[in-house]
Amino acid sequence: MCVIRTENLCKTYKGGTQALCGLDLEVRAGEVFGFLGPNGAGKSTTIELLLNFIRPTTGTASLFGRPAANPRTRQRLGYLPESVNLHAYYSGRGLLEFYAGLLGIERADRRRRAEELLERVGLRDAAGRKISQYSKGMQQRLGLAQALINDPELLILDEPTSNLDPVARRDFRDILLELKAAGTTVFICSHILSEVESVCDRVAILQQGELKRAGTLEELSGSAGATVTVKHLPAGAIEALSATEARLTLRGGESTIACDSQAVLQDVERVLEEWGVEVEQVETRMQSLEEIFFGAIDRERVS
Numbered sequence: 001m002c003v004i005r006t007e008n009l010c011k012t013y014k015g016g017t018q019a020l021c022g023l024d025l026e027v028r029a030g031e032v033f034g035f036l037g038p039n040g041a042g043k044s045t046t047i048e049l050l051l052n053f054i055r056p057t058t059g060t061a062s063l064f065g066r067p068a069a070n071p072r073t074r075q076r077l078g079y080l081p082e083s084v085n086l087h088a089y090y091s092g093r094g095l096l097e098f099y100a101g102l103l104g105i106e107r108a109d110r111r112r113r114a115e116e117l118l119e120r121v122g123l124r125d126a127a128g129r130k131i132s133q134y135s136k137g138m139q140q141r142l143g144l145a146q147a148l149i150n151d152p153e154l155l156i157l158d159e160p161t162s163n164l165d166p167v168a169r170r171d172f173r174d175i176l177l178e179l180k181a182a183g184t185t186v187f188i189c190s191h192i193l194s195e196v197e198s199v200c201d202r203v204a205i206l207q208q209g210e211l212k213r214a215g216t217l218e219e220l221s222g223s224a225g226a227t228v229t230v231k232h233l234p235a236g237a238i239e240a241l242s243a244t245e246a247r248l249t250l251r252g253g254e255s256t257i258a259c260d261s262q263a264v265l266q267d268v269e270r271v272l273e274e275w276g277v278e279v280e281q282v283e284t285r286m287q288s289l290e291e292i293f294f295g296a297i298d299r300e301r302v303s
Helices: 043-050 071-076 092-102 107-120 136-147 166-181 193-199 235-242 262-274 289-296
Strands: 002-012 018-028 032-036 058-063 077-080 154-158 185-189 202-207 210-215 223-231 247-251 254-259 279-286
Touching (some): 002 043, 002 185, 018 043, 018 185, 032 043, 032 193, 071 077, 077 136, 092 107, 136 154, 136 166, 193 289, 202 289, 235 262, 254 262
Parallel strands (some): 032 185, 077 154
Antiparallel strands (some): 002 058, 223 254
């Protein structure tokens, strides 16, 4: 099932600023989908279109097979914005119970649901404190609890860990993995690529409103180099390898040759073939998400 679908989605603001241009995107049920791009790429505009905060100039956006403007979709999703703005005069527990009431959760279940989520995001000991006394990180965690109050089928997160310390980020990642295991669809925008890489099934990379690449990390990744293991390198082969950009390490009867790119690997393979050296092992290193990201965008166009 496709939970999020956009077709030729475009948004041009007054004054002619084009924030999004022809976005075609599909997010499947139960996957964690990373939505990446430099500042000004159109990520927040996309989220606002999905949530019907703004209307597209052209194209369509749908959630659960219904137009994004359909109010029934709101009952099935949770949303955590980049800047959390909570009612500071509530306690953490009181705020969650208030939102539970707005969502129609039975009064008898509101306290239980609030307590479960406060425990889940690490705020149990601060449940009775006023939100005005919470740190930014605590407010961010409470915002996540609020986004989960209705046990959503789709969770949309915009820079969710921007105010979290390393421990809280690890806890947040664990929560995402729990949600993924439970079948929740998660759409996450983040500048922390290592965080996205550890949890996402697929990613899309956007720049200046245009979709550059989309797919699994395996689909998007190319070879970032390799390590070749050989035995009994003759002196002539050692000399020839030293003329390439490979890094040779001699270890008695076994040697390793580190290649930082596919081109260097091809040079090494040519030398070994010329000298009749048998290859014991080739261990290929695939690109990291950071390497994929910077390979997809045009750095000169980054504002």
